[in-house]
Each structure stands twice: as C-alpha cells, then as structure tokens.
Amino acid sequence: MKLQLNDNFARIKPSYLFSDVAKRVRAYSEAHPDKKILRLGIGDVTLPLTPTVIRAMHKATDEMANAATFRGYAPEYGYDFLREAIARHYEQLGISVDAGDVFVSDGAKSDLGNFVDLFADVPVLVPDPVYPVYVDSNLMAGREIEYIEGNEANGFLPSPAGLSDVPRLIYICSPNNPTGAVYSKRGLTEWVEFALRTGSLILYDAAYEAFIADGSPCSIYAIKGAVKCAVEFCSLSKTAGFTGTRCGWTVVPAALGAVKPMWERRQATKFNGVPYVVQRAAEAALSWEGTKECMENIAYYKENAARIADLLTRKGIPFTGGTASPYLWLKCPGGMGSWEFFDKLLNEAQVVGTPGAGFGRAGEGYFRLTAFGSRAATREAVERLDKLL
Amino acid sequence: MKLQLNDNFARIKPSYLFSDVAKRVRAYSEAHPDKKILRLGIGDVTLPLTPTVIRAMHKATDEMANAATFRGYAPEYGYDFLREAIARHYEQLGISVDAGDVFVSDGAKSDLGNFVDLFADVPVLVPDPVYPVYVDSNLMAGREIEYIEGNEANGFLPSPAGLSDVPRLIYICSPNNPTGAVYSKRGLTEWVEFALRTGSLILYDAAYEAFIADGSPCSIYAIKGAVKCAVEFCSLSKTAGFTGTRCGWTVVPAALGAVKPMWERRQATKFNGVPYVVQRAAEAALSWEGTKECMENIAYYKENAARIADLLTRKGIPFTGGTASPYLWLKCPGGMGSWEFFDKLLNEAQVVGTPGAGFGRAGEGYFRLTAFGSRAATREAVERLDKLL
Numbered sequence: 001m002k003l004q005l006n007d008n009f010a011r012i013k014p015s016y017l018f019s020d021v022a023k024r025v026r027a028y029s030e031a032h033p034d035k036k037i038l039r040l041g042i043g044d045v046t047l048p049l050t051p052t053v054i055r056a057m058h059k060a061t062d063e064m065a066n067a068a069t070f071r072g073y074a075p076e077y078g079y080d081f082l083r084e085a086i087a088r089h090y091e092q093l094g095i096s097v098d099a100g101d102v103f104v105s106d107g108a109k110s111d112l113g114n115f116v117d118l119f120a121d122v123p124v125l126v127p128d129p130v131y132p133v134y135v136d137s138n139l140m141a142g143r144e145i146e147y148i149e150g151n152e153a154n155g156f157l158p159s160p161a162g163l164s165d166v167p168r169l170i171y172i173c174s175p176n177n178p179t180g181a182v183y184s185k186r187g188l189t190e191w192v193e194f195a196l197r198t199g200s201l202i203l204y205d206a207a208y209e210a211f212i213a214d215g216s217p218c219s220i221y222a223i224k225g226a227v228k229c230a231v232e233f234c235s236l237s238k239t240a241g242f243t244g245t246r247c248g249w250t251v252v253p254a255a256l257g258a259v260k261p262m263w264e265r266r267q268a269t270k271f272n273g274v275p276y277v278v279q280r281a282a283e284a285a286l287s288w289e290g291t292k293e294c295m296e297n298i299a300y301y302k303e304n305a306a307r308i309a310d311l312l313t314r315k316g317i318p319f320t321g322g323t324a325s326p327y328l329w330l331k332c333p334g335g336m337g338s339w340e341f342f343d344k345l346l347n348e349a350q351v352v353g354t355p356g357a358g359f360g361r362a363g364e365g366y367f368r369l370t371a372f373g374s375r376a377a378t379r380e381a382v383e384r385l386d387k388l389l
Numbered sequence: 390m391k392l393q394l395n396d397n398f399a400r401i402k403p404s405y406l407f408s409d410v411a412k413r414v415r416a417y418s419e420a421h422p423d424k425k426i427l428r429l430g431i432g433d434v435t436l437p438l439t440p441t442v443i444r445a446m447h448k449a450t451d452e453m454a455n456a457a458t459f460r461g462y463a464p465e466y467g468y469d470f471l472r473e474a475i476a477r478h479y480e481q482l483g484i485s486v487d488a489g490d491v492f493v494s495d496g497a498k499s500d501l502g503n504f505v506d507l508f509a510d511v512p513v514l515v516p517d518p519v520y521p522v523y524v525d526s527n528l529m530a531g532r533e534i535e536y537i538e539g540n541e542a543n544g545f546l547p548s549p550a551g552l553s554d555v556p557r558l559i560y561i562c563s564p565n566n567p568t569g570a571v572y573s574k575r576g577l578t579e580w581v582e583f584a585l586r587t588g589s590l591i592l593y594d595a596a597y598e599a600f601i602a603d604g605s606p607c608s609i610y611a612i613k614g615a616v617k618c619a620v621e622f623c624s625l626s627k628t629a630g631f632t633g634t635r636c637g638w639t640v641v642p643a644a645l646g647a648v649k650p651m652w653e654r655r656q657a658t659k660f661n662g663v664p665y666v667v668q669r670a671a672e673a674a675l676s677w678e679g680t681k682e683c684m685e686n687i688a689y690y691k692e693n694a695a696r697i698a699d700l701l702t703r704k705g706i707p708f709t710g711g712t713a714s715p716y717l718w719l720k721c722p723g724g725m726g727s728w729e730f731f732d733k734l735l736n737e738a739q740v741v742g743t744p745g746a747g748f749g750r751a752g753e754g755y756f757r758l759t760a761f762g763s764r765a766a767t768r769e770a771v772e773r774l775d776k777l778l
Contacts, residue, residue: 001618001645002556002588004509009651012658044461054454057666058447064634065443071633072433106495106661113659117529120393136658140506167391199391229390244460244665245453256390262398269401269525270502272495276633277446278664 011139017358021342028346037346038381040308040369041354043177045241047300049281050293053240056284060277074273077264078104078249082279085286086249095221101260103250103267104274104282107242108207108235111250113137114270115203115231116169118262123168127158129178129359129366131205134171149362156181156320156329160194167199172220175208178359178368179329180321182216188223195229201259202230207248210239210298212324227253238326240285240294247274247282301326304378305371311382315389326371329356333389341367349384400528406747410731417735426735427770429697429758430743432566434630436689438670439682442629445673449666463662466653467493467638471668474675475638481680484610490649492639492656493663493671496631497596497624500639502526503659504592504620505558507651512557516547518567518748518755520594523560538751545570545709545718549583556587561609562594564601567748567757568718569710571605577612584618590648591619596637599628599687601713616642627715629674629683636663636671690715693767694760700771704778715760718745722778730756738773 021041029037049057063069077083080099087099105111116124116137124138128147138145146168150156156179172191174183183191195202204220212218220230235248242248252260274282284290302323309322312330319330332341338355345351356366371378410430418426438446452458466472472488479486494500505513505526513527517536527534535557539545545568561580563572572580584591593609601607609619624637631637641649663671673679691712698711701719708719721730727744734740745755760767 001590001648003511003558003590005647005651006507006509009507009654012654014654046456046459046461048456048459049453051454054450057450057453061443061446061450064438064446065440067435067437070435070437070630072435072630073632109661110659118395118398120395122392133658140655140658169392201390201392241459241461243462246661246664258394259390262394265398265401265403266529269522269529270499272498272635275635275664275667277666 006140008140008142012136017354021352021354024343024346025352028350035350037350037352038373038377038384039352040373040378040381041352042370042372044243045238045372046374047241047297049241049245050285050290050297052284052287052290052293053281057277057281060280064276071276074276074279076268076271076273078102078274079276079279082283085283089286090219090221093218093222095219097221097251098254101251101253103252103263104279105248105250106246106274107237107248108205108233108250109133111248112203112205112233114266115250115263116141116143117266118259119169123166125163125168125170127171127173127176128361129156129356129363130171131173131177132359134203135360147360147362150176150179150181151362152318152331157183157187159187159190161190163194165198170195170200170202171205172202173205173207174216175211175321175325175327177208178327178354178356178363180325180327181329182212182214182324185217185222188217188220192220192223192226192229196225200229201256202226204230204232206232207235208238208325209234210294211302211326214324216324221251227255229256231256231259236282236285239298240282240290241297242282242285245278245281247278300375301371304373304375307378307382308369308371311386317389322371328369328371330367330369332365332367335365338364338367345385345388349381349388351381351384395529397529397531401525406743410741410743413732413735414741417739424739426739426741427762427766427773428741429762429767429770430741431759431761433632434627434761435763436630436686438630438634439674439679439686441673441676441679441682442670446666446670449669453665460665463665463668465657465660465662467491467663468665468668471672474672478675479608479610482607482611484608486610486640487643490640490642492641492652493668494637494639495635495663496626496637497594497622497639498522500637501592501594501622503655504639504652505530505532506655507648508558512555514552514557514559516560516562516565517750518545518745518752519560520562520566521748523592524749536749536751539565539568539570540751541707541720546572546576548576548579550579552583554587556589559584559589559591560594561591562596563605564597564710564714564716566597567716567743567745567752569714569716570718571601571603571713574606574611577606577609581609581612581615581618585614589618590645591615593619593621595621596624597627597714598623599683600691600715603713605713610640616644618645620645620648625671625674628687629671629679630686631671631674634667634670636667689764690760693762693764696767696771697758697760700775706778711760717758717760719756719758721745721754721756724754727753727756734774734777738770738777740770740773
C-alpha cells in the first residue's frame with residue numbers, strides 16, 4: 001500500500017501500563033502459585049446490573065421479538081424517552097438541561113475522543129495526572145498539549161490562576177480519575193469564569209458524579225454561565241454498572257452556538273445510535289427505583305473505599321479521593337517510586353494496585369487503589385496492608 | 390467561545406433528502422386524509438429479531454444479573470467467541486479470515502466513517518450514486534473526492550479501466566446501496582488488481598452480502614490478493630435485522646502492515662466496545678440455527694423484491710438490483726426527473742419511494758424502491774403501480 005498514513009497516530013506511545021501490571025502479576029503468580037493475589041487496581045465494576053435494569057432489558061428484548069413492537073434504526077441522537085429521562089436526572093440535581101441538548105452515547109470515552117474533531121488546531125489544556133484518553137485523542141488530531149499540574153499543594157485540583165488568556169479546550173474530570181479529588185462549587189466557578197473570559201470551552205467529564213454526596217457540584221451546569229462555555233460527558237458505566245452494557249450521554253447546550261449543530265452533523269454522519277434494549281436499560285437505571293438500586297451499589301463501593309481510606313489515615317499516608325470517588329490516590333510511603341511501591345505491595349502483601357506514573361508525569365510517586373472489588377477481597381487487602389505498612 | 394472550529398464540517402451540505410421526502414408525504418397526507426400511503430422508500434428492516442437471537446439476548450441479560458456471570462468492560466476488539474463466530478461465517482463462504490483480524494463494531498457506518506482518520510490527505514475515489522457516508526466522512530476530513538460514475542452503460546458497476554495510477558482510498562459497496570448492482574468475481578478482480586498495482590486501499594462495504602445467492606462474491610476476500618489491499622466492513626443490520634441492535638465488524642488483515650495496529654490504536658483510544666448482550670445476540674445470529682432463521686427473513690424480503698422486479702420487467706422499465714439486493718434502482722419512465730417521478734407516485738398511487746438524485750449527481754433520473762416493507766403493503770403497492778404505469 002502506498003497511501004500516506006496519518007503521522008499523528010505515531011505520537012501516541014502505546015500504553016504498557018496495564019499490560020506491564022498484568023505481566024508482573026503473572027510472573028509473580030507463576031513463581032508463587034500458592035499465594036492468593038488481591039486486585040485493587042481494577043477500574044471496572046463488579047456488582048451485577050440491578051433488578052430494575054434487568055427487567056427493562058428483558059422487556060425490551062421481548063419487544064424486539066414481535067413485528068408490532070420491533071424497533072429498527074433509533075432516532076439519531078437517542079430516543080426521546082431516554083433524553084427526557086436524562087433531563088429529569090438533572091432536574092433532580094436541581095439543574096435545568098434541555099432534553100434536546102442531550103445526545104445519547106455508547107459511553108463517555110467515545111464522545112470525549114470524537115468531540116475534538118469539531119475544532120481546528122486549537123490549544124488544549126489537560127490536567128496531569130489524567131485519564132489518558134484526553135491526551136491520546138488530541139495527539140491523534142495533531143495538537144500540542146499544555147499540561148496543568150495537580151499536586152499536593154493544590155489538592156490535585158489545579159486552578160486557572162496564572163494561566164494566559166489564550167482560549168483553549170479545557171479538560172476537567174470531577175470526581176477525578178485517577179486522583180478521586182472533587183472540585184467544590186468555588187473551584188469550578190473559577191474555571192467557568194476563566195472560560196467565559198477567555199472564550200475557552202470546558203470539556204467536563206462527569207463519569208463519577210454519582211459518588212458525590214457532600215454537596216459538591218455533580219454537573220458543570222450547577223455553575224452559573226457554564227451553559228455558554230461547557231460540554232458535559234456523562235456515563236452509566238460506574239453509576240449503574242454499565243461498563244459492559246455501554247450507555248452514556250453528552251450535553252451540548254444550544255447556547256454554545258455552532259458547536260451543537262456541528263456535533264449533530266458528526267453524529268449523524270459517523271454514529272448510528274445505541275441499541276434499543278440498552279436505551280431502555282438506561283431509562284430504567286435513571287428511574288426512581290433504578291436510581292435507588294444504583295445508589296445501593298455505590299454505597300457498597302463507597303464502604304470499600306471508606307475501609308481503605310481508614311487504613312491510610314491510620315498509617316499517616318497522605319491521599320485524596322475515597323469519599324466521593326471509587327478511587328484513592330495515595331503518596332507512596334518513604335519516597336518510593338510508583339513501580340517500586342507496586343512491587344512492594346505485590347511481593348510482600350500480594351495486593352495489586354496501579355502505579356500513578358501511568359497517568360502522567362505528575363503521577364510519579366503516587367499510587368491508585370480502587371473500591372470496585374468485593375467486600376471480602378477489600379477487607380482482606382486492608383488487613384494485609386495494615387500489617388505491611 | 391473564541392475557538393476556531395473545523396471548517397471542513399461546513400463542506401457537508403445538510404442532507405434534506407429524507408426530510409424533504411417526509412415533508413412532501415406529510416403535506417399530501419394532510420390534504421388527503423382519506424388516502425392510504427404505502428412506503429417503499431424505507432431503508433430499514435421491519436421483521437423482528439429471530440427466536441435464536443432473542444433467546445441469546447435473554448440468556449445474556451440473565452448473566453448480567455448475577456455477580457458470578459456479570460461482564461464489565463469487554464475486550465477492546467470484541468469477545469473471542471464473536472470474533473471466532475465471524476471467522477467461521479467466512480469459512481462457510483469458503484474464505485479464510487483470521488479471527489484476530491476481525492474487529493467487532495457497532496455497525497458498518499461508524500467504522501466506515503472513522504477509518505479514514507488513519508490516513509493523511511490522500512486521494513479518495515467514490516462511486517456515484519453512493520451511500521452518503523463515504524462522501525461526508527471524507528469531506529469532514531478535508532479531502533477532495535474523485536467520483537467514478539455508475540450508469541446504464543456499466544450496469545452501475547464502474548470499473549477501474551482508464552483511471553490514472555495514483556494510489557487512492559477506493560470505496561466499493563456490493564451489493565450496492567442504492568443501485569442493488571452486484572459485482573461479479575471478474576469485476577472485483579479488476580479492482581483488486583488495480584489496487585495492488587497502484588498501492589491503493591479498497592474500503593469494501595459488504596453490508597448487503599447476505600442477499601447474494603448467485604455465486605457472486607460475498608466478500609472481497611474471495612478475490613486473490615485482496616488481503617493485501619482491502620479492508621472489509623460488514624454488518625448484521627440487514628442480515629439479521631440489527632438496525633436497532635447495532636453490531637457489525639471490520640476485517641483489517643495483518644497483511645496490510647501498519648494499518649492494522651493503527652486501527653487497533655484508534656479503537657482502543659476512542660471506542661469502548663459493543664454491549665455484551667449484543668455480542669451474544671450477534672453470535673447467535675451467526676450460529677447454524679440463527680443463520681437459517683435470518684435466511685428465512687431475507688427470503689421474505691427477496692420475495693417482495695421479486696414482485697416489484699416482476700412489475701418493472703412487465704412494464705419495460707429498466708432497473709438494477711432486486712435479485713441479490715433489497716433495493717431496486719429504476720430509470721424514471723418517460724425521461725422524468727427523480728423528484729417529478731416521486732410526486733407522480735405519491736399523488737397518483739400514494740406510493741412513496743426515494744428520488745435517486747439524493748444519492749449523488751449520477752442518480753438524477755433514477756428512483757429507489759426497497760423490499761423491506763410487509764408482504765401486504767408490497768403487494769398493494771405493486772397493484773397500484775401496475776395500474777398507474
């Protein structure tokens with residue numbers, strides 16, 4: 001083939017983070033077949049879909065079996081029943097979102113990745129440490145990335161103070177992956193005011209909003225003026241255990257002007273919508289009964305997080321997250337590096353976490369533990385760490 | 390917002406084809422509320438999912454209800470059980486495809502649209518008339534498009550004879566949407582030889598392959614050497630009635646070199662896979678029992694097509710398609726324009742089709758009818774057209 005390839009793809013370094021983790025775990029496991037390994041590195045849910053969601057999926061499946069109720073191509077931006085259920089979800093948070101500004105997606109990752117196609121070669125601001133998709137999708141689009149560091153001094157919640165007035169695409173994830181840090185209303189207001197003043201656009205990742213319970217904003221639209229400077233990406237992956245079921249949404253306010261019709265055009269051209277049975281499952285997850293069940297699952301994960309947080313506190317290990325987030329981001333004790341600490345936990349306690357260095361330069365010296373495991377595994381891991389640290 | 394938008398999006402003319410059709414039908418309907426309108430314009434299936442598929446969806450849904458069998462994030466390129474089922478599907482066609490070269494997708498449209506991101510600003514060759522996604526996704530990427538005309542002289546199957554030796558991305562859709570024309574082995578061999586000689590890459594859309602029964606190739610890989618110059622996009626939308634269930638696949642042969650790892654990287658960065666229940670449904674559709682049921686549905690649509698084809702033949706109206714395709718592409722009688730003929734059928738027989746002009750410049754003077762309606766509606770439409778034409 002003689003066609004010139006898109007050079008920008010070569011700018012992405014293949015991520016060996018999780019494969020390196022897997023490789024080290026496998027090697028250890030083969031050398032010590034008698035040892036039971038406990039995994040607190042996983043970013044995937046483990047509790048099953050809730051009864052209300054399961055009932056809705058069975059019902060929708062039956063509808064697909066009958067010519068009279070069968071559904072072919074879905075409306076391009078999602079069924080009205082789901083767009084309206086999502087608007088009601090915001091209403092319950094005290095936030096007004098027009099159902100017509102809601103675009104049903106197969107998850108936040110795809111939309112976060114595809115959204116940057118709407119822009120020319122514009123400046124991009126990404127926090128570090130960070131969810132790698134923000135970086136990679138912009139590298140693939142040929143853009144240079146400006147990083148803003150999350151660190152102990154700012155509680156892993158960087159602020160725009162000191163930034164130049166250049167308009168940018170600004171990524172914010174709150175509760176944050178990987179640090180678990182959550183912006184306050186005041187913190188987000190600074191960003192919204194900065195975006196409005198500079199003509200920037202905030203790409204707000206709210207995938208973990210369901211873990212917030214302390215009054216911090218669950219949506220960027222809780223901030224005045226955000227409708228004129230922010231797009232919000234949300235997902236049922238962690239809220240309702242949909243990592244293997246695939247449904248989320250993106251809010252593109254009409255107040256953003258040309259951006260909304262461009263996204264409509266992009267989706268109409270390159271996306272064919274979310275399966276009917278999945279849209280019905282998502283509607284069920286957002287119903288009163290479904291929300292109640294999902295909140296029980298989240299409470300389960302948060303209890304896991306609380307047990308890990310309690311241990312870290314007792315040991316005097318600084319950390320963020322773990323209260324309004326399934327993630328705990330801790331400082332490796334004794335000045336250890338991320339991978340050094342990884343090896344220590346694996347070799348001496350058979351507990352697997354994720355080295356912070358995998359999330360960006362500023363992640364070195366930190367370590368991520370997650371609360372998505374079973375209660376029993378979490379309890380046992382905490383006991384082992386209690387002895388080790 | 391002061392960020393510069395991607396100008397290329399403005400190159401896509403919003404398609405008013407189907408909304409114009411809907412508008413005219415609505416106006417007629419309001420003026421003549423007593424008239425029963427029959428729709429043969431629809432490109433969507435109407436028969437429900439088959440029993441084997443429905444059983445698989447219920448079973449997979451039950452698995453998602455139980456922690457022991459629950460599935461979170463799927464493997465990035467699809468579950469092995471489905472990639473292997475797809476490889477077996479090719480094996481049954483007498484074609485060898487490596488399961489590791491199969492990428493499970495949410496339908497051919499997304500992958501056809503996204504695949505062009507892998508290339509620099511390369512020349513693109515698109516047939517006219519054509520499925521609009523090929524054109525629009527390249528316009529959005531800023532490329533110029535070279536058209537190659539399908540017409541009566543070449544049976545709507547353009548050949549590479551006379552093309553310059555410049556390497557290109559070459560789109561081929563067989564059976565074709567909208568013309569229903571099907572390339573023979575010889576016709577496809579010409580394209581494969583041209584691609585190999587010039588270093589071009591064929592993007593082969595096989596979404597309608599299940600309608601082929603005359604020995605014409607169901608896959609580009611039936612042609613020797615195609616594995617070195619072609620990517621194939623396929624879909625269960627029309628094969629198994631998955632337009633509202635969303636599953637397809639893309640074959641990116643390892644023999645293409647750098648293209649496959651680039652597609653892997655693109656999908657790993659911007660796609661999170663197809664729902665588990667849908668992958669199980671797709672596996673069932675490709676099973677022996679599922680294939681048998683799907684073929685019964687396709688026979689039903691083909692019988693509709695045969696009735697329309699029979700009418701056109703009796704009336705001496707030239708057409709392509711209708712035997713190995715759900716589409717019939719006919720020359721408007723009496724030199725009428727596409728929209729003129731549309732209005733005539735609507736006003737005088739209350740039958741709705743699709744004006745060929747909506748599929749490109751070369752579609753003017755032609756008209757598309759589809760076989761996806763019910764038997765009763767198709768029969769009645771044929772009777773009305775029999776009187777009118």
